[in-house]
Amino acid sequence: MLAPCGLTCTECSVYIAARDPQKAEELAKQWQQYDKNAKPEWFKCRGCHGDDEFVWGDDCKIRLCCIKTKKLDNCSLCNDFPCQLILDFENDEHEHHTQAVAYLRRLIENKD
Numbered sequence: 001m002l003a004p005c006g007l008t009c010t011e012c013s014v015y016i017a018a019r020d021p022q023k024a025e026e027l028a029k030q031w032q033q034y035d036k037n038a039k040p041e042w043f044k045c046r047g048c049h050g051d052d053e054f055v056w057g058d059d060c061k062i063r064l065c066c067i068k069t070k071k072l073d074n075c076s077l078c079n080d081f082p083c084q085l086i087l088d089f090e091n092d093e094h095e096h097h098t099q100a101v102a103y104l105r106r107l108i109e110n111k112d
Contacts, residue, residue: 014027082101082104
């Protein structure tokens with residue numbers, strides 16, 4: 001399962017925690033160092049292509065643009081790739097975001 005931004009859902013700790021109560025407990029404890037209110041119930045994500053109720057962030061601008069507005073499976077299929085949303089995502093402080101966008105770039109290269 002590929003999120004619009006290039007993240008692989010099945011490798012995501014939030015997605016995994018949504019399917020495994022023990023992992024959800026562990027993840028909530030990890031997150032409590034940043035948010036003392038973190039709870040296992042937070043983790044109910046079924047992937048970006050699922051119901052709005054079961055996505056990690058219902059306010060994700062990349063998901064809203066790609067899936068909801070443009071009706072694309074992922075951002076590599078967009079004529080505007082890489083847009084500013086993707087560039088900002090790629091260049092934030094999370095290395096796995098950089099890797100996700102690199103994967104989308106490889107998809108485009110391999111398509112030609």
